[in-house]
Amino acid sequence: MTQTGAPHPAVPTIENPARRTVIKSGAGVLAALGLMQFTPVARANEPASLPDYVAWKRQQDLILHGSETIETQRGAIRSGVVTPSRTLFVRNNLPAPDASITEDPDAWEVQVEGVNDPRTLNVAELKRMGATSVATVLQCSGNGRAFFPHGASGTQWSVGAAGCVVWTGVPLKNVIEELGGPVEGARFVTGTGGEEIPEGLDPKDIVVERSVPIEVLETAILAWEMNDEPLDLAHGGPLRLVIPGYYGVNNIKYVKQVALTKEETEARIQTSGYRVRDVGVSGDTDQPSMWEMNVKSWVTSPLDTTHEGRNLIYGVAFGGTKAIDKVEVSVDNGQTWQDAELIGPDLGPYAWRPFVFTTELGAGEHRIVSRATDVEGNTQPRERIDNERGYGHNGWEDHGVTVSAS
Amino acid sequence: MTQTGAPHPAVPTIENPARRTVIKSGAGVLAALGLMQFTPVARANEPASLPDYVAWKRQQDLILHGSETIETQRGAIRSGVVTPSRTLFVRNNLPAPDASITEDPDAWEVQVEGVNDPRTLNVAELKRMGATSVATVLQCSGNGRAFFPHGASGTQWSVGAAGCVVWTGVPLKNVIEELGGPVEGARFVTGTGGEEIPEGLDPKDIVVERSVPIEVLETAILAWEMNDEPLDLAHGGPLRLVIPGYYGVNNIKYVKQVALTKEETEARIQTSGYRVRDVGVSGDTDQPSMWEMNVKSWVTSPLDTTHEGRNLIYGVAFGGTKAIDKVEVSVDNGQTWQDAELIGPDLGPYAWRPFVFTTELGAGEHRIVSRATDVEGNTQPRERIDNERGYGHNGWEDHGVTVSAS
Numbered sequence: 003m004t005q006t007g008a009p010h011p012a013v014p015t016i017e018n019p020a021r022r023t024v025i026k027s028g029a030g031v032l033a034a035l036g037l038m039q040f041t042p043v044a045r046a047n048e049p050a051s052l053p054d055y056v057a058w059k060r061q062q063d064l065i066l067h068g069s070e071t072i073e074t075q076r077g078a079i080r081s082g083v084v085t086p087s088r089t090l091f092v093r094n095n096l097p098a099p100d101a102s103i104t105e106d107p108d109a110w111e112v113q114v115e116g117v118n119d120p121r122t123l124n125v126a127e128l129k130r131m132g133a134t135s136v137a138t139v140l141q142c143s144g145n146g147r148a149f150f151p152h153g154a155s156g157t158q159w160s161v162g163a164a165g166c167v168v169w170t171g172v173p174l175k176n177v178i179e180e181l182g183g184p185v186e187g188a189r190f191v192t193g194t195g196g197e198e199i200p201e202g203l204d205p206k207d208i209v210v211e212r213s214v215p216i217e218v219l220e221t222a223i224l225a226w227e228m229n230d231e232p233l234d235l236a237h238g239g240p241l242r243l244v245i246p247g248y249y250g251v252n253n254i255k256y257v258k259q260v261a262l263t264k265e266e267t268e269a270r271i272q273t274s275g276y277r278v279r280d281v282g283v284s285g286d287t288d289q290p291s292m293w294e295m296n297v298k299s300w301v302t303s304p305l306d307t308t309h310e311g312r313n314l315i316y317g318v319a320f321g322g323t324k325a326i327d328k329v330e331v332s333v334d335n336g337q338t339w340q341d342a343e344l345i346g347p348d349l350g351p352y353a354w355r356p357f358v359f360t361t362e363l364g365a366g367e368h369r370i371v372s373r374a375t376d377v378e379g380n381t382q383p384r385e386r387i388d389n390e391r392g393y394g395h396n397g398w399e400d401h402g403v404t405v406s407a408s
Numbered sequence: 409m410t411q412t413g414a415p416h417p418a419v420p421t422i423e424n425p426a427r428r429t430v431i432k433s434g435a436g437v438l439a440a441l442g443l444m445q446f447t448p449v450a451r452a453n454e455p456a457s458l459p460d461y462v463a464w465k466r467q468q469d470l471i472l473h474g475s476e477t478i479e480t481q482r483g484a485i486r487s488g489v490v491t492p493s494r495t496l497f498v499r500n501n502l503p504a505p506d507a508s509i510t511e512d513p514d515a516w517e518v519q520v521e522g523v524n525d526p527r528t529l530n531v532a533e534l535k536r537m538g539a540t541s542v543a544t545v546l547q548c549s550g551n552g553r554a555f556f557p558h559g560a561s562g563t564q565w566s567v568g569a570a571g572c573v574v575w576t577g578v579p580l581k582n583v584i585e586e587l588g589g590p591v592e593g594a595r596f597v598t599g600t601g602g603e604e605i606p607e608g609l610d611p612k613d614i615v616v617e618r619s620v621p622i623e624v625l626e627t628a629i630l631a632w633e634m635n636d637e638p639l640d641l642a643h644g645g646p647l648r649l650v651i652p653g654y655y656g657v658n659n660i661k662y663v664k665q666v667a668l669t670k671e672e673t674e675a676r677i678q679t680s681g682y683r684v685r686d687v688g689v690s691g692d693t694d695q696p697s698m699w700e701m702n703v704k705s706w707v708t709s710p711l712d713t714t715h716e717g718r719n720l721i722y723g724v725a726f727g728g729t730k731a732i733d734k735v736e737v738s739v740d741n742g743q744t745w746q747d748a749e750l751i752g753p754d755l756g757p758y759a760w761r762p763f764v765f766t767t768e769l770g771a772g773e774h775r776i777v778s779r780a781t782d783v784e785g786n787t788q789p790r791e792r793i794d795n796e797r798g799y800g801h802n803g804w805e806d807h808g809v810t811v812s813a814s
Contacts, residue, residue, distance in 0.1 A: 081541055081576045082636025083755075084490050089636070130718045133764050135487055135752030168752065170487045230488025230495070312536045346541030346574065347755040349489075358539050 055098050056236045063089040067157045070094035074162035079302045081316055081356045083346045084137070085165030087229045092236050093142045093163060095210045095271065096197035099235070099256055103196070107232055107240035112224065116192075116262030118182025125226055125241055132176040134223060136246055137168045137349035139320045143249040143276055143292040146386075146395030152281050154392025161300045161401060166320070166354040167237075169244045171225030174260065178219060188262035189216050193243040196256035206269050212252045212276075213266035214245055214293055221246045221352075224257065246352035247323030249292045249394075251276055266291075278389050285390075295322030297382055298396040299329055299357070299374035301403050310407045313363045315342070320354035321376030328375050331359040335369035335402065336384065342372065351377075363407040371402035461504050462642045469495040473563045476500035480568035485708045487722055487762045489752045490543070491571030493635045498642050499548045499569060501616045501677065502603035505641070505662055509602070513638055513646035518630065522598075522668030524588025531632055531647055538582040540629060542652055543574045543755035545726045549655040549682055549698040552792075552801030558687050560798025567706045567807060572726070572760040575650045577631030580666065584625060594668035595622050599649040602662035612675050618658045618682075619672035620651055620699055627652045627758075630663065652758035653729030655698045655800075657682055672697075684795050691796075701728030703788055704802040705735055705763070705780035707809050716813045719769045721748070726760035727782030734781050737765040741775035741808065742790065748778070757783075769813040777808035 052061055053069045063078035072092040079085065103110065108126035142163035144156050178184060195210035225244045226233050233239030238255030245252045251271070266272050274285030276292040299319035319329045330339040342359035375381040386397040458467055459475045469484035478498040485491065509516060514532035548569035550562050584590060601616035631650045632639050639645030644661030651658045657677070672678050680691030682698040705725035725735045736745040748765035781787040792803040
């Protein structure tokens with residue numbers, strides 16, 4: 003990473019002796035970090051229980067893929083403009099830090115670099131620099147990965163690695179202005195997560211550090227609340243860098259450093275990770291990075307079975323950095339379409355819009371699909387675009403549901 | 409109650425033998441219904457625990473006045489456009505029915521009368537009649553009662569018998585239209601709660617049954633969700649009649665009947681309860697009923713102490729059935745005022761708007777007050793209007809906070 007106004011970012015020191023293992027490669031790294039997928043225990047009707055750090059969540063709304071990868075059930079999103087915190091998905095690239103970091107949130111420190119007056123600020127100081135609230139869709143880059151037939155590696159998310167929540171924090175531009183503004187030549191906002199890096203690993207291979215175009219200064223916030231509650235550890239508390247309309251990975255949890263930089267970070271999660279490339283191709287910096295989200299929608303109800311006759315079809319739609327213009331629904335797998343109604347309050351361009359469509363369903367199976375269009379005229383395609391890691395899937399066909407009416 | 413198109417509303421039968429007590433009067437009624445205020449147990453630092461039906465709530469956000477009267481801490485409302493369900497206040501006029509009624513929400517039945525085709529509908533049927541979502545402030549008529557110097561009887565609410573939540577349900581007018589429309593001469597919407605009425609009491613003295621002007625048909629909904637979750641028993645699940653912009657008591661929980669009526673109900677909660685009258689005067693039908701809420705605001709942070717220098721003053725403001733136009737803040741108890749900034753997404757005219765005001769506070773005590781104005785130009789008065797039961801208090805002076813900066 004070429005950084006403006008500061009040396010290489012400090013990597014947080016390891017405080018947990020239990021993790022001081024020397025690890026060399028791939029699967030060993032994952033295992034040591036506790037990131038292997040759960041191997042379901044063979045006891046019928048007895049789901050694995052939630053890990054301690056998310057024990058406060060509502061298990062019946064969730065699918066446990068792993069300790070750091072927890073999906074929201076498709077049916078748990080109802081008509082909601084705001085996803086309840088206890089229903090929201092979780093995805094960590096590294097195990098969450100110790101919960102003690104949220105005990106005194108105001109004491110958490112973030113180093114601000116790449117400005118004319120670089121400083122380390124704690125949350126208490128940030129709270130004096132202004133406040134705003136913004137509703138955003140938080141969505142994992144791999145949401146929809148389960149639909150790729152080539153078996154894209156990574157968590158097999160269906161639709162539930164997404165939610166819409168309200169963040170409160172200070173606009174990042176306020177902070178940058180208070181510290182003298184960006185240094186000359188800065189082109190990226192680079193955020194660094196506060197996760198522990200085990201000894202023996204090259205920090206660049208592990209650190210959660212992402213760069214996004216500096217234009218996000220207009221909308222980014224450093225958030226200490228989500229859904230009107232102090233930001234929980236599971237969602238990046240005490241402080242998270244929120245980039246409205248950008249995929250989840252760019253929304254750095256437990257953010258320890260924000261730097262305005264001339265180049266993108268050289269962390270592996272940026273250089274080869276989260277890059278869209280053809281199946282079988284390795285990640286590289288000349289491929290598109292998972293930044294802005296594309297237009298997307300899906301049906302949330304009914305899912306499997308329903309009654310004959312009049313039915314209300316529910317779903318959610320969002321346009322990433324662009325507001326939703328319309329949502330169409332088809333009950334014949336896209337042969338004919340009709341406009342759905344957007345319902346509930348509009349929480350702004352980065353929020354999702356619940357929709358409802360009233361129709362008659364005869365006895366038998368129906369393939370129900372939805373197709374959203376944003377205000378710039380971008381419409382969901384029918385097909386998925388195959389890519390190695392199964393990123394950014396917004397094809398409407400795969401996201402449909404087959405419902406049996408009787 | 410003079411009712412159109414139906415006999416006197418059926419009072420729910422008593423299903424809990426434990427409550428089959430013959431009770432004659434006043435305090436005995438309250439005691440039998442479990443509505444006496446808590447007598448704190450004399451164990452220091454050990455707060456009374458939440459009653460079972462609200463055990464899922466976040467106790468540290470709440471003040472327990474009684475088993476059916478639970479207030480949100482002033483400091484627990486942060487900058488939130490939506491109050492988390494586990495932080496929301498609770499106020500029941502009667503003990504909540506048995507939790508079993510929410511086990512199969514779709515089976516709950518509501519009788520619809522005063523229409524050309526009166527029917528009993530279950531929630532599953534209602535769900536086919538349309539759906540919408542609306543954000544409303546839910547506020548008890550007695551919110552602010554604690555500030556009345558004459559010691560108005562009832563729960564001593566400060567500011568926390570209020571919250572802003574999102575309801576999802578069917579527009580009541582859809583239901584009325586499907587049932588042939590209102591009968592001629594209907595002037596009120598009368599909702600009846602599904603609480604048990606103990607034997608030996610005159611139902612009219614006890615039943616939670618309220619009438620509101622029929623104009624609310626434009627906005628009322630029968631709601632089965634709150635904040636994107638199935639409506640909990642504590643907040644009126646399986647089904648609640650929501651009247652946007654009207655005081656809480658009109659938002660009938662576990663609603664068993666909705667009738668379009670020529671006259672207001674003769675239930676005591678309507679004829680003498682929730683009437684604004686001078687101190688010492690009994691309630692009567694010629695006094696104003698607690699229907700539409702008035703314009704109101706209060707500061708939520710800081711509360712007691714803060715730092716010298718730059719401070720952000722937070723609060724919430726709402727206008728009942730009218731949207732908020734502006735909020736002013738004064739840090740010298742109303743001698744000088746400045747406009748605050750409304751922050752976060754606007755959830756519509758019935759929602760509250762969080763506000764923030766940035767100011768410098770020198771060392772010492774400051775009396776911080778806020779004053780909201782709605783879009784029709786109604787501004788909070790300085791003074792409270794004394795009234796027997798301490799209803800509808802929106803005077804800005806009493807709602808201020810004294811903060812010590814050092």
